[in-house]
Amino acid sequence: TDVVADTGDIEAIRRFAPQDATTNPSLILKAAQLPQYQALIQGVIESQGDGTRDAQWLQKTATKLAVEIGAEISKLVPGKVSTEVDARLSFNTEAMIAEGRYIAELYQEKGIAKDRLLIKIASTWEGIQAAAVLEKEGIECNLTLLFSLIQAAACAEADATLISPFVGRILDWHVARGAKPETANDDPGVQSVIAIYSYYKQHNYKTIVMGASFRNIGEIEALAGCDRLTISPALLNELSEDSQPLPRRLAADMDFAAHDKLDITES
Ligand code: E4P
Numbered sequence: 001t002d003v004v005a006d007t008g009d010i011e012a013i014r015r016f017a018p019q020d021a022t023t024n025p026s027l028i029l030k031a032a033q034l035p036q037y038q039a040l041i042q043g044v045i046e047s048q049g050d051g052t053r054d055a056q057w058l059q060k061t062a063t064k065l066a067v068e069i070g071a072e073i074s075k076l077v078p079g080k081v082s083t084e085v086d087a088r089l090s091f092n093t094e095a096m097i098a099e100g101r102y103i104a105e106l107y108q109e110k111g112i113a114k115d116r117l118l119i120k121i122a123s124t125w126e127g128i129q130a131a132a133v134l135e136k137e138g139i140e141c142n143l144t145l146l147f148s149l150i151q152a153a154a155c156a157e158a159d160a161t162l163i164s165p166f167v168g169r170i171l172d173w174h175v176a177r178g179a180k181p182e183t184a185n186d187d188p189g190v191q192s193v194i195a196i197y198s199y200y201k202q203h204n205y206k207t208i209v210m211g212a213s214f215r216n217i218g219e220i221e222a223l224a225g226c227d228r229l230t231i232s233p234a235l236l237n238e239l240s241e242d243s244q245p246l247p248r249r250l251a252a253d254m255d256f257a258a259h260d261k262l263d264i265t266e267s
Pocket residue numbers: 006022023024144164166168169212213214230
């Protein structure tokens with residue numbers, strides 16, 4: 001299992017030395033508070049000129065900032081950095097395609113090749129159509145906000161490079177309605193990723209499965225063996241009990257690999 005850091009915090013990435021990194025607008029906003037990014041933010045704002053600071057200005061500035069931070073991260077990870085398309089575009093295929101191309105162009109201007117980045121797009125029907133177009137242009141996509149096997153199957157059929165099935169947000173939904181899973185294996189978010197992983201392997205889909213949105217290390221341990229897992233610095237810290245950097249790969253759990261053999265069509 002490749003370890004991915006779910007953060008824009010450059011110090012955390014230096015410390016945990018992950019294979020890849022994922023960001024989203026709230027992680028970029030959090031990272032933007034860090035002192036080491038202040039000069040970079042100032043540069044982005046100045047490059048945007050003195051025009052009216054309207055919604056469009058803000059969206060462009062936020063995209064540029066996400067790419068600037070992504071470019072810094074890409075100097076530290078050997079693999080890929082995910083940069084997210086503004087979620088407000090999630091039901092507009094053409095707008096997501098345009099934004100995905102724009103993000104890829106901004107990275108290219110900074111000398112970062114297409115194969116070092118993933119455009120993170122919501123797994124709405126419109127988002128999956130946008131990803132299909134971008135993938136054909138060689139712009140790889142990470143389909144996020146994915147909560148179901150149906151979304152996962154549609155992403156694989158669209159030849160998405162990677163999906164991010166969420167764990168914690170599924171658990172949150174059930175907990176808010178009174179559920180109390182006793183073990184990680186009873187966690188509905190964990191069960192969702194296992195079902196998706198199992199279905200993908202049975203159908204030989206090439207799309208990478210990266211579990212995301214974790215609430216505790218029990219969920220992560222239950223999913224060790226999945227293709228990739230993206231993990232917050234707080235949980236990476238808990239996992240590396242002695243605060244040493246984690247290896248870029250977690251050892252695969254044989255029990256999890258056995259899920260390949262499950263036939264969920266019969267269950
Ligand atoms: C990663 O791709 C997601 O943006 C992230 O894991 C979401 O986690 P959250 O549910 O804690 O916001």
